[in-house]
Amino acid sequence: MRRQETALAKACLTGVVAAVFGCVSMAVVQAQELKKYDSSGKDFWLKPPPDWFLGDENKEQKGQTPNPGQPTPTPKAELDKILAGIKLPPGFKIEVWAAGVPQARQMAWGDKGTLFAGTFDKGTVHAVTGPDGQKVAKPFITGLRMPTGVAFQDGALYVVDIDKLYRYDNPEANLEKAPEGKVVYDDFPPYVPHGWKYLVPDGKGWFYIPVGVPCNICLPPASTGHYRRVDPKTGAAEIVALGVRNSVGGAVDPRTGQLWFTDNGRDWVSDDLPNDEVNRVSKIGEHFGYPYCHQGDLADPKYGAERKCSEFTPPVYKQGPHIAGLGMKFYTGDMFPPEYKNGIFIAQHGSWNRAKKLGYRVLFLSVDPDGKNPKEQVFAGTWLDDQKILGRPADVLQAPDGSLLVADDQAGAIYRISYQK
Amino acid sequence: MLTSRSVVCIAALLAASAPAHGQPKPPAQPTVKAPAIAQTCIACHGIRGISTTKDSPSLAGQPDIFTQYQLVFMRDGQRQPGVMAAIVKTLTDENIRDLGAYYAALPAPPPFAKADPVDADKANAVMALRRCANCHKDDFSGQGETGRLAGQRPDYLIKSLRDFRSGVRRGRGMGAMMEVSVTLQDEDIALIAHYLAAKP
Numbered sequence: 341m342r343r344q345e346t347a348l349a350k351a352c353l354t355g356v357v358a359a360v361f362g363c364v365s366m367a368v369v370q371a372q373e374l375k376k377y378d379s380s381g382k383d384f385w386l387k388p389p390p391d392w393f394l395g396d397e398n399k400e401q402k403g404q405t406p407n408p409g410q411p412t413p414t415p416k417a418e419l420d421k422i423l424a425g426i427k428l429p430p431g432f433k434i435e436v437w438a439a440g441v442p443q444a445r446q447m448a449w450g451d452k453g454t455l456f457a458g459t460f461d462k463g464t465v466h467a468v469t470g471p472d473g474q475k476v477a478k479p480f481i482t483g484l485r486m487p488t489g490v491a492f493q494d495g496a497l498y499v500v501d502i503d504k505l506y507r508y509d510n511p512e513a514n515l516e517k518a519p520e521g522k523v524v525y526d527d528f529p530p531y532v533p534h535g536w537k538y539l540v541p542d543g544k545g546w547f548y549i550p551v552g553v554p555c556n557i558c559l560p561p562a563s564t565g566h567y568r569r570v571d572p573k574t575g576a577a578e579i580v581a582l583g584v585r586n587s588v589g590g591a592v593d594p595r596t597g598q599l600w601f602t603d604n605g606r607d608w609v610s611d612d613l614p615n616d617e618v619n620r621v622s623k624i625g626e627h628f629g630y631p632y633c634h635q636g637d638l639a640d641p642k643y644g645a646e647r648k649c650s651e652f653t654p655p656v657y658k659q660g661p662h663i664a665g666l667g668m669k670f671y672t673g674d675m676f677p678p679e680y681k682n683g684i685f686i687a688q689h690g691s692w693n694r695a696k697k698l699g700y701r702v703l704f705l706s707v708d709p710d711g712k713n714p715k716e717q718v719f720a721g722t723w724l725d726d727q728k729i730l731g732r733p734a735d736v737l738q739a740p741d742g743s744l745l746v747a748d749d750q751a752g753a754i755y756r757i758s759y760q761k
Numbered sequence: 762m763l764t765s766r767s768v769v770c771i772a773a774l775l776a777a778s779a780p781a782h783g784q785p786k787p788p789a790q791p792t793v794k795a796p797a798i799a800q801t802c803i804a805c806h807g808i809r810g811i812s813t814t815k816d817s818p819s820l821a822g823q824p825d826i827f828t829q830y831q832l833v834f835m836r837d838g839q840r841q842p843g844v845m846a847a848i849v850k851t852l853t854d855e856n857i858r859d860l861g862a863y864y865a866a867l868p869a870p871p872p873f874a875k876a877d878p879v880d881a882d883k884a885n886a887v888m889a890l891r892r893c894a895n896c897h898k899d900d901f902s903g904q905g906e907t908g909r910l911a912g913q914r915p916d917y918l919i920k921s922l923r924d925f926r927s928g929v930r931r932g933r934g935m936g937a938m939m940e941v942s943v944t945l946q947d948e949d950i951a952l953i954a955h956y957l958a959a960k961p
Contacts, residue, residue: 408905
């Protein structure tokens with residue numbers, strides 16, 4: 341908070357509204373109310389109250405608040421110490437690839453080896469260059485709002501902001517000065533909450549782009565709650581998946597060409613429900629349940645009466661409650677052992693709506709092309725010291741040599757995971 | 762780095778602020794090491810972060826991350842730095858972290874002596890509607906990225922709320938502070954400011 345975000349992201353909150361009566365010198369807490377508001381109706385979400393993520397709070401989870409983030413990136417020496425404590429399977433190692441990449445979010449490789457990284461609410465896209473061991477991040481594009489998603493295609497850098505998709509031609513020609521951004525699509529709704537996006541190239545020149553719902557739980561504006569497929573060349577677009585709450589990561593399965601995506605579930609049900617999801621889109625217009633049904637089998641307390649869970653497509657995999665899986669990629673490299681081929685790496689950003697933190701790690705998931713037989717492995721983790729947050733993976737990206745980069749938007753760094761027998 | 766010279770300097774300043782003979786001594790304050798960079802701040806933000814300068818906020822007892830974010834915002838240009846412009850330009854990330862930690866460790870300001878007396882019920886009504894305590898906490902001591910309001914200079918609170926109301930200052934993320942202040946009348950702002958300034 342998300343950030344923001346995220347945040348990010350976000351207004352922070354405590355769980356208690358104290359009504360203080362009597363004179364100034366004697367503060368007596370009279371009542372500890374749980375927050376409630378009427379979030380039905382689209383007008384509410386055009387101007388959401390500052391604590392919109394609360395919805396209807398419950399007693400058990402009172403006091404939980406989104407992560408405030410980290411104002412400055414973690415210095416390299418401290419990152420090295422943290423990475424020394426990160427567990428990986430045998431043969432794998434993790435190191436700092438670039439330190440000082442503030443709020444590093446989705447990553448994309450330029451044709452000439454520049455690594456571009458979005459940010460959450462700094463409005464900036466960074467360009468990371470330099471020899472190995474001396475990577476430096478510099479602001480490349482500035483003045484945007486929440487440019488969390490980036491992609492590189494046909495010699496151009498694409499950046500997706502809340503309501504616009506920009507194209508920057510031949511960006512690596514001069515990294516000191518970004519070219520003028522051309523808006524290639526802007527038919528997005530204006531909502532900021534859950535409006536920060538991710539770019540999933542479909543392999544045919546189009547992008548799958550998520551449009552999150554601007555609420556915790558609501559009947560969302562019809563312009564939100566789905567995945568679109570957008571042609572950056574013509575601005576044509578279509579809706580491909582419905583019932584999506586807040587997705588900030590997805591990838592096309594190389595085995596089938598189908599879109600898979602992570603989806604963050606609603607808050608304020610309980611510490612353990614609902615799970616965040618991994619979904620597979622097998623046909624256009626498929627509906628994944630929000631707001632009626634969560635995780636395939638949990639009828640929503642408010643909207644669940646209107647429809648049955650059996651009407652919707654359940655997730656392929658339940659990631660864990662509030663774990664916030666974001667960026668995900670299918671692994672297609674040759675560096676890692678063969679059992680990793682065509683499996684999925686997921687950056688699990690980590691929970692806030694839960695008493696005991698969950699996530700803050702990279703998960704590996706092997707699963708059949710039809711979504712059957714999911715097998716999970718905690719691949720790299722955790723970025724927690726007891727309940728203190730050391731880092732939050734936000735995206736993963738394969739490097740040309742088959743190693744895996746991990747963007748950490750809390751510590752402001754990019755890590756590299758490599759394998760040697 | 763605390764040089765012997767700066768130690769002497771701080772000791773002298775502390776001695777100068779000791780109470781007059783015959784009055785009860787203030788409770789012994791924990792020794793908090795000031796980073797060298799904090800010397801620059803004293804002129805406006807006061808000894809040990811308690812400001813005696815109009816429109817300059819007290820920094821003592823502000824949550825670590827809050828102070829860091831304000832310095833980062835001013836350095837990045839997300840917040841107009843005003844008189845802080847030249848200062849923030851030279852701040853490194855390490856300076857910012859040191860300053861955040863330092864001010865957070867300092868004892869919070871006492872209730873502001875010259876706050877106007879206000880109707881507490883009215884002030885609380887204005888704040889309850891906007892859920893101020895949700896972020897700033899019930900005792901308005903702040904947390905995380907949200908500032909401490911209790912004991913803050915009322916002139917600075919007034920300035921801040923007006924800046925949020927007009928959009929000159931955005932605050933973090935989705936602009937929660939702008940949202941809550943946009944319907945505040947001048948009387949509400951003065952009411953809240955003096956109420957919070959006098960809070961222990």
